[in-house]
Every structure is written in structure tokens, then in C-alpha cells.
Amino acid sequence: MGTNKEILFVDGISKIFGKAGSAQSVVALDNISFSLTPGANSILGPNGAGKSTLIKILLGFLKTDNGTAQVLGYDIFKEGKKIREIVGYMPETHTLIPGVNAIKQVSLLGRIAGLPKSEAMQRAHETLQYVGLDEARYRKVDEFSTGMLQRLKLAQSIVNDPELVILDEPTNGLDPKGRLDMIALIREISNDHAINIIVSSHLLPDVEATCDYATILNLGKVVAQGGITELTGQEAKSQEQRLMNVRIKGNMNDFLVGLKDNGLAFQVVEKIIQIPFLEDDIAQRILKIAYKTKVQIRSISPRKAILEDVFVHKIENVQEIREENTIFDGSNMAITASELENLIPFVNPEEEKGPLVRIEDKYVRKKDFDKAVKKLQKKIKKNQGESEK
Amino acid sequence: MSVFDRSYRRYTGDLKGRWSRIWAIATSTFRVQFSGKKIIFLLILCNLPVISFTLMITFMTIFSPAMVTSFILEIFGTVDVAMYTVINFTFNPGLIFLPIVFICALNAGTIANDKKHNSLALYMAKPIERIDYITGKAISIYMVSSFVTLIPWLVFMIAFTLLMGISGAQFTDTLWVYLSTAASALIVILFLGSIVLMFSAMSSQSVLAGILSIMILFLPSLITGVIASVPGLNVDWLNYFSISALLTAAIHVIFGLPDFDTFSDFGFFESNIRGSIAIIVVLGIIVTTILLTINQLYKEEIH
Numbered sequence: 001m002g003t004n005k006e007i008l009f010v011d012g013i014s015k016i017f018g019k020a021g022s023a024q025s026v027v028a029l030d031n032i033s034f035s036l037t038p039g040a041n042s043i044l045g046p047n048g049a050g051k052s053t054l055i056k057i058l059l060g061f062l063k064t065d066n067g068t069a070q071v072l073g074y075d076i077f078k079e080g081k082k083i084r085e086i087v088g089y090m091p092e093t094h095t096l097i098p099g100v101n102a103i104k105q106v107s108l109l110g111r112i113a114g115l116p117k118s119e120a121m122q123r124a125h126e127t128l129q130y131v132g133l134d135e136a137r138y139r140k141v142d143e144f145s146t147g148m149l150q151r152l153k154l155a156q157s158i159v160n161d162p163e164l165v166i167l168d169e170p171t172n173g174l175d176p177k178g179r180l181d182m183i184a185l186i187r188e189i190s191n192d193h194a195i196n197i198i199v200s201s202h203l204l205p206d207v208e209a210t211c212d213y214a215t216i217l218n219l220g221k222v223v224a225q226g227g228i229t230e231l232t233g234q235e236a237k238s239q240e241q242r243l244m245n246v247r248i249k250g251n252m253n254d255f256l257v258g259l260k261d262n263g264l265a266f267q268v269v270e271k272i273i274q275i276p277f278l279e280d281d282i283a284q285r286i287l288k289i290a291y292k293t294k295v296q297i298r299s300i301s302p303r304k305a306i307l308e309d310v311f312v313h314k315i316e317n318v319q320e321i322r323e324e325n326t327i328f329d330g331s332n333m334a335i336t337a338s339e340l341e342n343l344i345p346f347v348n349p350e351e352e353k354g355p356l357v358r359i360e361d362k363y364v365r366k367k368d369f370d371k372a373v374k375k376l377q378k379k380i381k382k383n384q385g386e387s388e389k
Numbered sequence: 390m391s392v393f394d395r396s397y398r399r400y401t402g403d404l405k406g407r408w409s410r411i412w413a414i415a416t417s418t419f420r421v422q423f424s425g426k427k428i429i430f431l432l433i434l435c436n437l438p439v440i441s442f443t444l445m446i447t448f449m450t451i452f453s454p455a456m457v458t459s460f461i462l463e464i465f466g467t468v469d470v471a472m473y474t475v476i477n478f479t480f481n482p483g484l485i486f487l488p489i490v491f492i493c494a495l496n497a498g499t500i501a502n503d504k505k506h507n508s509l510a511l512y513m514a515k516p517i518e519r520i521d522y523i524t525g526k527a528i529s530i531y532m533v534s535s536f537v538t539l540i541p542w543l544v545f546m547i548a549f550t551l552l553m554g555i556s557g558a559q560f561t562d563t564l565w566v567y568l569s570t571a572a573s574a575l576i577v578i579l580f581l582g583s584i585v586l587m588f589s590a591m592s593s594q595s596v597l598a599g600i601l602s603i604m605i606l607f608l609p610s611l612i613t614g615v616i617a618s619v620p621g622l623n624v625d626w627l628n629y630f631s632i633s634a635l636l637t638a639a640i641h642v643i644f645g646l647p648d649f650d651t652f653s654d655f656g657f658f659e660s661n662i663r664g665s666i667a668i669i670v671v672l673g674i675i676v677t678t679i680l681l682t683i684n685q686l687y688k689e690e691i692h
Contacts, residue, residue, distance in 0.1 A: 059514055061691040081516045085404065089514035093692045095507040098498075099421035111413035112515040114404030129395050156511060161400035193397050 006070070007164055007196045008036040008058070013067035015053055015220075020065070028053040030220035031066065040190040042199045042207040042228075044311060045217035051200040052092060054217070055166055059089055072163055085114060088157035092168035092200075096141040096149060102128055103137045106156050113160035120159070127155040131185060147178040154185065164196040165189065171206045179206070186210045204311055216311060243274040244282055244302055250295030258289040277302060344368045410517050414525025419532050422495050431494070432536060435487040439541040442475045443548050450552040458553070469563040472549055473644060476542050476570055477637075485633045486607065488537040489581060493602040496530045496585045498595030500686070505593045509691050519686050523590075527679070530582040539574035546570065566644075573640040580636065580671050581606065583678040590685045606632050625661040629670060638667035 011033050018025035029050045043051045056062040058071055060080035069076045071083045097105045103124050110120030128137050131151040136144070144152060150170065157165050170186060171179045187210050190197045201207050207214060207228075214231060216224040224231060248255055252268075259266050259275065262285065266275045275286065283300055290297045344364045433440065449457040465471035478484070503509055512522050546567060549555075555563060584605060588598040609630040617624055628634035642664035 056691065061510075061513060081518070084514060085516040087514075089510075091507070091510040091514070091692075093507045093510060095510050097417075097508045097511065098502045098506050099424065100417065104417065108413055108417045109511060109515060111405070112410045112512065112517055114406075114410065114516060115400070116402070116405055116409075117413075119400070119402060123398070123400065126396075126398060130397055134395075153511075157514075158397070160515075161398075189397070193399075 005037060006035045007038050007041070007072055008034075008198065009070040010034050010054070011068050013054070013057060013069055014065045015050070015057060015062065016065050027220050029057075029064075032217070032220065032222050033067075034215055034222050034225055036198065036213065036215065038196050039213060040187075040197050040199070040211040041213045041215070042201065042211035043215050043217060044201065044204065044207055046202055048219075049202075049217040050220040051202075051217055052168055055089075055168055055198075055200055058166070059084060059087070085160075086163045088160065088162035088165040090150075090153045090157040090165065090167045090170055092172060094146075094149065095153065096144070098142055099140070101138050101140050102133055102144070102152055102155075105141050105152065106159050109156045110159040115160055123159050123161075124155075127159045128152075130158075131155045132181065146173040147175065150174060150178070150182060151185075154182070158189065158195070162195065164198065166198045166200070168200045169202070170199060171201070171203060183209045244277050244286065244300060246273040246275060246286060246300050247271070247298040248273065248290065248295045249298055251293065252295075254293040255290065255295045258293040259286075262289055264289075344372045407517075407521060410515075411521050411525045411528070414512070414517075414522060415528035415532065418499060418526055418529035422499065422529065422533050428495070431491055435491040435537045436541040437487070438479050438484055439475070439545045442478075443545045446549055446552055461553070467562070468549070468553060468555060468559065469566050472546050472563060472566045473569070475545060475549075476566075476573070477640065477644065479542075485636065488534075488577070489606045489632070490603065491537045492530075492534045492581045493585050493599045493606070495533050496582065497589055497599030497602060499526050499530055499586065500589040501592050501595040501598045504689070505595075507692050509689065513691055520683065523586075523683055523686055526589075527582065527586055527682075530586050531578050534578040534582045535574065538577050539571065542570050542574060543567075569644045572643045576639055576643070576668075576671060577636060579675045583675050583682070587678040587682045587685070590682045590689075610634070628662045629666070634662055635667045635671055638662050638664045639671045642668050 012031050013029050013033075014027070014031050015029040016025050016027050032050075032054070043054065045051050053062065057064050058069060058076055060076060060083070072086060074083045076083060097108065100108070103121070106128060107117075107120040107124035110123055111117060113120075115123060125134075125137070128134055131154050133148060133151050133155060136148060141149070141152060150173070154167070154170065157167070167186065171182050174182055183206055186197060186199065189195050190210070197211070199207055199210055212227060212229075214224070214226070214228050215222060252271075252273075256266065256268075256273070259273075264275055264285070266273050268274070275282065286300060287297060345368065346364055446457065449460065461468060461471045465474060479488075503512070509522075513519065546563075550560065550563065585598070585602045588602045588605070589595070592598040592601070610632050613624075613627040613631045613634075616622065616627055628638075
């Protein structure tokens with residue numbers, strides 16, 4: 001059960017599109033469980049990770065195959081209407097109500113949310129002003145640009161003063177200025193008005209700029225969760241090669257030769273020398289080399305891990321795990337998809353009639369798959385027996 | 390607080406109930422359907438028969454008040470039959486296509502346009518159920534449809550009552566026409582509106598929904614008309630497939646046939662099918678189309 005302190009509590013939710021077990025079925029969410037605390041949260045993941053599916057389930061647009069969830073303490077199956085009363089939603093897709101102007105669209109959606117007519121109109125004016133669409137209030141929404149539509153969608157999502165706003169890819173299709181404005185607005189809504197937000201995005205800089213917490217989804221599973229500072233800190237520690245960023249003034253070549261002579265690897269990225277952070281006294285060693293080669297150190301600092309590092313790292317991990325688990329049912333046998341291709345031929349699912357097994361984005365016949373697994377298991381047992389002897 | 394301040398205000402008031410939300414959808418959709426100058430032209434065209442009768446009675450009353458009474462009584466016998474005849478005349482198979490085209494043209498985009506522009510995601514993210522959305526849209530369609538049925542008929546009858554100076558016991562005698570007209574209008578509105586609503590829910594192209602609605606409402610009548618015109622064929626039962634025949638027969642059940650034969654040569658009140666069966670078929674079609682619409686929209690995926 002979720003607690004009162006959680007804005008979202010997800011417990012074992014699964015969603016499969018298509019008939020379960022069939023070749024065409026897609027596992028969008030795979031028994032995911034997590035919770036979010038009040039504040040600015042994000043759900044991150046590449047396209048197809050299951051972010052939008054999860055949001056649609058939370059809002060009651062889609063049914064789940066398994067599991068349950070609570071939004072602001074309300075059960076998504078029993079109290080969907082109550083949830084939608086206190087949650088604002090900014091959809092990802094290009095959505096508008098045709099034939100009306102901006103003020104009418106926002107006030108209508110305010111009325112549908114339960115606001116009295118006059119209050120809905122008043123708040124529609126205010127929210128359109130707030131998102132910067134005051135000049136375009138009386139223009140037909142059919143004529144709006146993508147940027148204006150994004151703002152309009154944000155306005156309608158906050159018109160009824162929700163406790164939580166779910167923003168699905170809020171910066172999609174925006175130009176750089178529009179993107180920065182949208183980020184500032186989202187940040188303001190969260191910080192200044194104490195409205196909880198959940199930003200679903202695949203654009204990591206936007207999430208870093210707007211949110212404090214991130215839940216990373218990939219292939220329908222939660223692969224990481226926590227505060228963004230915490231996640232990036234963990235990432236920095238877990239990176240095999242942490243880097244020191246060094247800026248110098250003087251002869252770059254001499255300094256690089258000095259590094260090489262002292263057994264230090266490096267790479268130069270836009271005049272910044274990145275040196276692997278192998279030991280604690282690395283800074284001392286760099287300073288000594290600089291002294292010897294007569295260059296001036298302008299700055300020396302460890303490279304800060306960004307959310308992108310966490311994202312890429314976590315996604316890579318889950319693909320490996322998923323592959324092992326899917327193919328060998330947790331037997332800890334690591335094998336890549338390309339190695340597998342030598343054992344089992346990949347097939348086109350549209351041409352096959354029999355049962356198939358999906359491995360990442362490829363398919364193999366189930367009978368071939370079962371044969372290969374048995375063969376490999378025998379081989380491993382044999383190898384283990386020989387090594388024990 | 391001024392509406393021109395750029396700030397965010399918290400809302401602490403009460404929220405309105407379900408019917409207020411449904412009504413908001415209905416009125417908003419109605420305004421969108423009724424916007425545009427062409428609508429007025431179309432509205433006048435579709436109501437031309439009723440407008441003509443109303444104007445005729447008005448001018449006759451102004452310029453020759455004595456003649457109008459004798460004219461009405463001579464031809465129709467009583468004023469209620471006169472009112473009934475005019476309204477029933479608009480169900481003439483040749484005239485019924487006007488409201489059909491109007492209702493299809495204006496309402497075909499009611500749900501189809503929302504599907505096309507993904508508006509369902511906006512509506513359904515608010516605290517309403519899909520059935521509330523469907524109800525709101527249906528009310529809007531029925532409201533639009535009433536502008537070519539109930540409203541012009543009532544306007545005609547009120548004008549007729551006032552111009553003829555009908556009052557007292559004579560007015561009481563005509564009340565049945567008002568009630569029957571309201572019941573007939575309801576049948577026509579529900580029948581035509583529900584068919585258009587269904588096609589609008591099934592397509593995301595308003596033009597396609599409109600064409601399909603018109604075809605379904607016209608083609609059977611046309612085909613049955615052609616077959617029935619073949620000499621020697623006794624195919625009266627085919628009229629159960631004719632929309633105009635069905636509606637006319639159903640309305641005759643509500644009104645009852647007038648006890649006079651002045652217009653019998655024109656065949657206005659002729660019906661080759663049984664009214665009771667017609668009304669069951671009409672009600673059956675209304676219920677089926679509404680259920681299909683609900684089913685369609687509950688299946689609809691929200692993007």
C-alpha cells in the first residue's frame with residue numbers, strides 16, 4: 001500500500017499489447033514497482049520504454065494486465081475520477097479541440113474539471129496569461145504553432161489548480177527559446193506554487209533542469225531511481241574511468257608529452273584535457289607535470305557526471321540483464337544476441353506461423369530456441385564437470 | 390485579482406457536479422457546430438416549408454383577416470387539423486431530405502473531429518467518464534437537430550395560434566397538436582441524430598461520417614422507391630427500409646390520421662406500412678445506434 005507521503009505508488013504493473021505470448025505481442029510494462037515522493041519527479045526512458053503507457057494507465061486510459069497503483073493516495077481502478085479531479089495532464093500528442101479559440105478551450109476544460117462557469121473563464125484568462133499566451137487568447141487553436149500548442153496544453157493542465165501535473169514530453173517540438181521558456185515555466189509551477197510534477201521525457205537536459213528526482217525506465221522495467229544529484233553521484237563513483245578536466249595555458253604538446261611520459265592516458269575535448277582519475281594523488285601528479293613542462297594550469301576539476309551518463313549506463317546494463325534472463329532464465333550465462341545468431345537463426349515474425357521467442361527486437365522459433373538452450377546447458381554442465389575433475 | 394497579472398492563483402472553491410460537466414461539453418460542441426455564416430443560409434433552406442406557411446398565414450392575417458379564417462375552416466375543417474397538416478407536410482418524402490442533409494452536414498464532425506485532433510486525451514484526462522462525453526455530444530447533436538424540427542414547428546404553431554387569435558377552449562383543443570409535435574420531433578431528432586452520432590464515432594473523418602450518414606438515410610428510401618415503381622410488383626414491405634416511410638408511419642401513430650380527405654389526392658398521409666411496427670423499428674434503430682456508439686467510444690484508444 002502507498003503512504004500518504006507518496007504522490008505515486010506503483011505496485012507490480014504489467015501491460016502487454018497484443019495477445020500475451022504471441023509473436024506480435026509487446027511487453028510495454030514488465031511488473032514494475034516504484035513510488036514517488038512529493039516534488040518535481042521525472043520518468044525517463046528512451047522511446048518505447050513504457051513511459052506514456054504508464055501515464056495512460058495512471059489516468060485510466062488503459063487497463064493493466066497485472067498490478068495496481070495509487071495516485072495521491074487514490075486507487076487508479078476504484079477512484080479514477082477523483083484522481084483526474086486533482087491531477088492535470090499535458091498530453092504528448094498534438095491535441096486540440098477544433099473550432100474554438102484558446103480561451104474557450106481552456107475554460108471548457110476547466111468546466112469539465114468541475115469549475116463553475118465564471119470561475120473557469122477567469123482562470124482560463126489567468127492561466128493563458130501565465131503561460132504567455134495572453135496575446136493569442138482569442139485566436140482559433142487550429143491556427144496555433146507547435147510551441148503555442150505546448151503552452152496551451154500546459155495551460156489547460158493547470159486551469160483547475162491540480163495537486164499534481166503530469167507532463168508527457170513537454171518540450172517536444174519546441175525551438176531552443178521555447179524549450180527554455182517551457183522549462184522555466186515547469187520549474188516555476190513546481191517550485192513557486194508547490195504543485196507536484198511528473199515529467200515524462202527522453203530529453204535528459206530538460207529533466208535535469210526541471211526535476212529533482214528521476215525514475216529511469218527501459219524496456220518496460222525500472223532500471224534506476226532516486227534523486228538526480230544522488231544518481232549522478234553514484235554514477236561518478238561507479239564509472240570505471242572517472243575523469244579530471246584540465247585546462248592549461250602554454251604549450252599543449254609539451255604537456256601532453258609529459259603526461260604520456262608519466263604513464264597517464266588522456267583525451268582532448270575542445271581544448272580540455274581529460275585524464276582518467278585512477279588514483280587519489282592524480283592532481284598532484286598533473287601539477288608536477290605542468291611544472292616540469294612549464295605550462296600554467298588554469299583549472300583542474302573532476303568531470304561531473306550528468307544524468308545522461310546514468311541513463312546510458314543503466315540502459316546498457318538492463319539490455320544485458322534482459323538478454324540473459326530472457327534467453328537463459330536467470331542461469332547467469334552471458335551470451336550476446338550476435339553470438340546467439342550463430343546458434344539459432346533469426347526469423348521474420350510476419351512470415352512465421354508457429355510460436356516465437358522475442359529477443360530484444362529480433363525473433364527466433366521457439367523450438368530452435370528450446371533446442372539451443374538445452375544444448376548450451378548440457379555444454380556448461382559438461383564444462384563444469386571437467387573443471388571440477 | 391486582475392486577469393492581466395501574470396501569476397498563478399490557487400482555487401479553493403467547490404467543484405460542480407456531473408451534469409454541469411456534461412452540459413459544458415454539449416453547449417461548447419453546439420456553439421462550434423453552429424458557428425459560421427453558411428449555417429444561417431442552410432437553416433433557412435431546410436426550414437423553407439415551415440417558414441413559407443408561417444409567412445403565408447402572417448400575410449393573410451395582415452391583409453385579409455376575414456379570408457384566412459374561412460380559408461382554414463373550408464380546407465381543413467378545424468385549426469388543429471390545419472396545424473397538424475402543415476407539420477405533417479414536412480414529412481413528405483420529397484421534403485424530409487432537407488433536415489436529413491442539415492443534420493448530417495452539421496453533426497458529422499461532432500466526434501470525428503475530436504478523434505482527428507486527439508481531443509479525447511484532453512477530455513478524458515478530466516474527471517468525466519466516457520459515457521458523460523458521449524452524452525454531452527449526443528445532447529449537442531439533438532440540440533442542433535431540433536433547429537430543423539422541433540423549434541420551427543413550435544414557432545409555426547405559436548405564430549398560428551397568435552395570428553388566428555386562438556384562445557380558451559379552442560386552444561385546449563389544439564394542445565394535442567403541440568404534444569404530438571413534441572413527441573414526433575423527439576422521435577425524428579433521436580432517430581436522425583443517433584445515426585449521425587454513430588457514424589461520427591466510427592470515423593475520424595467528418596466528411597466520411599457525413600457521407601455515410603446521408604447514404605444510410607437516403608439509399609434505402611431511394612432503392613425501395615425504384616423497386617416499388619416497377620409495375621405489377623407488390624412490395625409494400627420494402628417501405629420498412631425507407632427512412633421517410635418509417636418516420637411518417639411512426640408519426641401517424643403519435644398524431645393519428647386526420648378525419649378528412651381534402652389532401653388525399655396528394656397522398657400526404659398514405660402509409661403502406663403499419664405504424665406500430667414502424668415505431669418499433671425506429672426505436673430499435675435508435676437504441677442500437679446509441680449502443681454501437683457507446684461500444685465504439687469505449688473501445689477507442691486514447692493517444
